[in-house]
Amino acid sequence: MRFFIEQYLRLAMAFWDKAVEMMPRSELEQLQVKRLRDSLARCKRSIFYKNRLKDLDETKLSKPEDVAALPFTTKNDLRLNYDFGLVTVPREEIVRLHSSSGTTGKATVIFHTHSDIENWANLVARCIVMSGANKHDVFQNLISYGMFTGGLGLHYGAERVGMLVIPSGVGNTKRQIQLMKDFNTTVFHATPSYILYVSEVMEQEGYDPREFDLRIGFVGAEPHSEQARQKIEDIYDISAFNSYGMSELNGPGVAFECEEKSGMHFWEDQYLLEVVNPRTGEALGPGEEGELVVTTLSREAMPIIRYRTGDLASIMDDGEPCACGRAHVRISRIKGRTDDMLIVRGVNLYPSQIEDVLMSFPEVATNYQIYVDRKGTLDELTVKVELYPKMFNGDLRKLRKLENDILKAIQDEIVVRPRVEFHEPGSLPRTEGKAVRVVDLRKEN
């Protein structure tokens, strides 16, 4: 009997693109090989890959794993080939660009053709429908729009599904709550820290977050724990889904949880996934944690081969295909980053950006530390700096001014407003070899 119920439920499940989502493994792999060959041929039109792949005969690739013979592409490659170095189409075919944060030569830009945007919207639609949401839902997108891919990415996907989309962005929390109430929002997308903050404001305003019509939440763009997800589910009485993506791979829509919530399905018809040892680059098997390396399979404007995402995760190794029936592999939560990129309040930043600012102040010594913590529901960034004794003139007011000047300069660079703390020289911990510059206390929460 149970078997029949499960079968029935499976038949009742909604799909956006059932043929692809339920494609058997063998067909999926054949599709990957075909698309990989096409993509490699396309890559050769770009300035960057023309040289790098000049000796490659892509028709010789016969299985997905053959991609391992190709060179990696790194974030640095993208930076060095700013602006159009990886583009394979004439400029007039490009309809949009997105850029990651970073203002001092650290920006990376990704270009899209009309067809890339279509494809991306369909991928996001696939994720949305997989969560159980549909065109009858009212979708409020409480996330940064603009260059950040989370905003427009989900926006286009949700419109594609046919949801009523409220592009409310981040901030003006009371208005967000008013919108949720007035238009009976049922699905939201937000960073975990912001949506938890919204619940606090709801309570201050005398609302019970569970009394709203919300039923599904998409949380992402910020590392968060399983506990944080459960907290969000509990506070709002909703089902919350994890999302994975990065601007280099379009943005959201790369991998997403199904209703089983047993890892995120990685859309293998669009992306070829490898997990490698971040130090040696050697391939790792299912269950082994390593760096995700991803090849785009159908991006036109800017295909990327074997991109070192810097994200650490593993392919789920529970021995069985997912109960939802989708053959696309599942990845674990992102466990961390190979580099030290930080995501604070949804903003990507590198410690080196903060270092650059600090080192422009002669009053500051070379030792510093960046602390990220979560007070209540908001990320807090504290920059601890040691004073350079020779620049100290004994005036507390000058120190306060200096503190404020440093704070503003950092905020100008990274957008996030930090706290600045002065310390005595030698008082911040020093370690042998590579300094521990970043202490992320959020992981322990």
Next chain:
Amino acid sequence: MAKQINVFLENRPGKLEQITGILADAAVNILAVKITSDEKYGVFQLIMDDPEQGFRALQQAGMTASLTDVVAVEVQNTPGSLHSVLKVLRQANVNIEDCYGFVLDKEKRAIIVLDVTDRATTERVLEEQGYRVIGSSELYSL
């Protein structure tokens, strides 16, 4: 001109004691102390009998210290003394950033320490009014 030592310190238990320990080991006598502090950090300011020696000792111990000029003026330890000094400075339109004082032994004398924007004017107007402005070496012999 008298010297004041300023030490940057994190605001937590034991920090002041660390400084006084260094000065005790250097056999420097502290004549007056003052603290300006924030929630997180502060500046410990001291008048010593041998500021150069004290400053060297603090530097060698890795402290963030600086040596600044202040005006030290001798007054009678009697009611109205500080008032008279301040009156002179007000008349000369001197702005005071910081002011504290200490009493000398039993001789009914006191020292007022003044941090002002215009030290030369301050010293001149005080001396014109018959005050004795104390230099660093004199503090040593007090």
